[in-house]
Amino acid sequence: xQPPTLDRLFVVIPCYNDFPTIGxxxxxxxxxxxxxxxxxxxxxxxLISHVHHLPVxxxxxxxxxxxxxxxxxxxxFALQNGAEWIVHFDADGQHSAEDVLKMLAPLHKNSxxxxxxxxxxxxxxxxxxxxxxxxxxxxxxxxxxxxxxNMRLSDAHNGFRAMNRQxxxxxxxKSPRMAHASEILTDITRHKLRYCEVPTHVKYTPYSRKKxxxxxxxxxxxxxxxxxxx
Amino acid sequence: xxxxxxxxxxxxxILLRLYLQNFKRSGLRFRILLTVFFLxxxxxxxxxxxxxxxxxxxxxxxxTDLLLYVSIIGAYVAFLWLxxxxxRIQEALNEVVRELAIRNPQRFPVQSPVERPARKEENKxxxxxxxxxxxSE
Numbered sequence: 001x002q003p004p005t006l007d008r009l010f011v012v013i014p015c016y017n018d019f020p021t022i023g024x025x026x027x028x029x030x031x032x033x034x035x036x037x038x039x040x041x042x043x044x045x046x047l048i049s050h051v052h053h054l055p056v057x058x059x060x061x062x063x064x065x066x067x068x069x070x071x072x073x074x075x076x077f078a079l080q081n082g083a084e085w086i087v088h089f090d091a092d093g094q095h096s097a098e099d100v101l102k103m104l105a106p107l108h109k110n111s112x113x114x115x116x117x118x119x120x121x122x123x124x125x126x127x128x129x130x131x132x133x134x135x136x137x138x139x140x141x142x143x144x145x146x147x148x149x150n151m152r153l154s155d156a157h158n159g160f161r162a163m164n165r166q167x168x169x170x171x172x173x174k175s176p177r178m179a180h181a182s183e184i185l186t187d188i189t190r191h192k193l194r195y196c197e198v199p200t201h202v203k204y205t206p207y208s209r210k211k212x213x214x215x216x217x218x219x220x221x222x223x224x225x226x227x228x229x230x
Numbered sequence: 231x232x233x234x235x236x237x238x239x240x241x242x243x244i245l246l247r248l249y250l251q252n253f254k255r256s257g258l259r260f261r262i263l264l265t266v267f268f269l270x271x272x273x274x275x276x277x278x279x280x281x282x283x284x285x286x287x288x289x290x291x292x293x294t295d296l297l298l299y300v301s302i303i304g305a306y307v308a309f310l311w312l313x314x315x316x317x318r319i320q321e322a323l324n325e326v327v328r329e330l331a332i333r334n335p336q337r338f339p340v341q342s343p344v345e346r347p348a349r350k351e352e353n354k355x356x357x358x359x360x361x362x363x364x365x366s367e
Contacts, residue, residue, distance in 0.1 A: 039331065052338050059331040065324050073328045077335060176324050 008084035012074030015091035068180035117160030179224035
């Protein structure tokens with residue numbers, strides 16, 4: 001990535017009570033991100049004391065709305081500030097900051113509009129996923145194909161994605177909670193965006209497993225998808 | 231008139247008054263519909279046999295059973311309507327909270343820019359994006 005473009009690269013990190021990891025996540029991103037937008041989704045207490053020493057934009061939802069809404073806020077803010085590339089990155093430290101470059105490579109070549117991270121392209125990455133989670137994500141793929149999008153993807157619900165400005169402008173996920181990942185897929189099909197998957201490694205730490213989604217959240221996601229289906 | 235009829239008629243009249251007060255801003259048609267609905271209720275209280283006749287016409291044994299069935303359906307319609315309303319309010323709240331956040335960004339640090347640490351393996355950009363992911367511990 002050439003230095004001038006770094007200025008138009010925005011990494012959006014939605015976070016909710018992620019105080020143990022937010023600092024290290026941002027620190028790991030600093031070499032790769034132009035601007036970092038931290039969206040504090042109503043954490044109690046506010047995460048401001050964990051980020052005020054870091055070069056970030058800090059946006060705060062005064063009440064908790066959900067990850068989908070936080071991503072929407074961060075993405076809109078980035079667009080308003082002239083972002084050319086937008087990366088969504090999880091705050092719990094499960095993604096590797098180095099992967100940002102891999103995610104951006106296809107965008108820079110202008111071969112695609114949106115890049116989706118996938119845990120299922122690399123055998124080493126697959127091994128890292130807990131068994132039950134693997135099963136659940138396979139189910140998610142099926143649900144995605146039925147409800148949301150007729151796309152052949154290897155991963156159903158990965159929080160790591162990168163997109164160019166055109167893609168960010170047309171994507172309009174409505175679910176404030178977690179169904180946005182599937183909704184984005186629907187929008188990709190609807191707007192005929194060019195997409196590809198890039199292998200990313202997900203670190204399942206005890207923290208990210210505790211913080212992450214439980215199996216029963218899948219029910220909420222399907223519910224949200226059905227209600228918001230247009 | 232039995233005591234229960236008196237109590238029920240009073241309750242219905244009070245409820246009608248409260249409804250009309252609270253739906254002052256709704257359309258006239260809705261308020262007329264509401265009034266008719268309550269008047270029918272009062273009629274059923276005054277002439278209880280009419281519900282039984284209606285029930286038997288529809289193939290239900292007793293008038294009370296018919297009212298039970300109708301009120302269950304009515305309750306579910308009301309739940310659905312309330313749920314839709316709550317979702318609408320939630321969506322409005324989302325917009326307000328998001329707008330507040332976007333309008334009040336805080337930029338850190340306020341004074342000196344932080345030195346950016348060097349990247350790991352600068353040559354990674356040569357990857358075509360499909361190479362294997364580095365395994366980071």
